[in-house]
Amino acid sequence: MTEIFELRDVVMMKKPHACGTNSWTIIRVGADIKIKCNSCNRIVMMDRTDFVRSCKKVIAHSEPGRNAEPEANDTI
Numbered sequence: 001m002t003e004i005f006e007l008r009d010v011v012m013m014k015k016p017h018a019c020g021t022n023s024w025t026i027i028r029v030g031a032d033i034k035i036k037c038n039s040c041n042r043i044v045m046m047d048r049t050d051f052v053r054s055c056k057k058v059i060a061h062s063e064p065g066r067n068a069e070p071e072a073n074d075t076i
């Protein structure tokens with residue numbers, strides 16, 4: 001469980017995705033959190049409370065000061 005996370009952090013959840021991968025990238029942070037499976041690109045949305053409860057740990061923090069990556073696609 002973690003409450004410290006940011007956009008584009010890579011997180012491990014308590015349960016792996018159905019595809020067997022347990023590596024997710026946070027693509028939206030707000031009242032709801034959207035995470036994307038790093039293997040099959042499936043996007044899951046949940047509220048912040050559920051996310052904090054379901055998240056096991058942050059694997060990799062996004063790198064501050066690095067702006068090379070484009071903005072997260074938020075068309076869904």
Ligand SMILES: [Zn+2]
Binds near residue numbers: 017018037038040
């Ligand atoms: Zn998956």
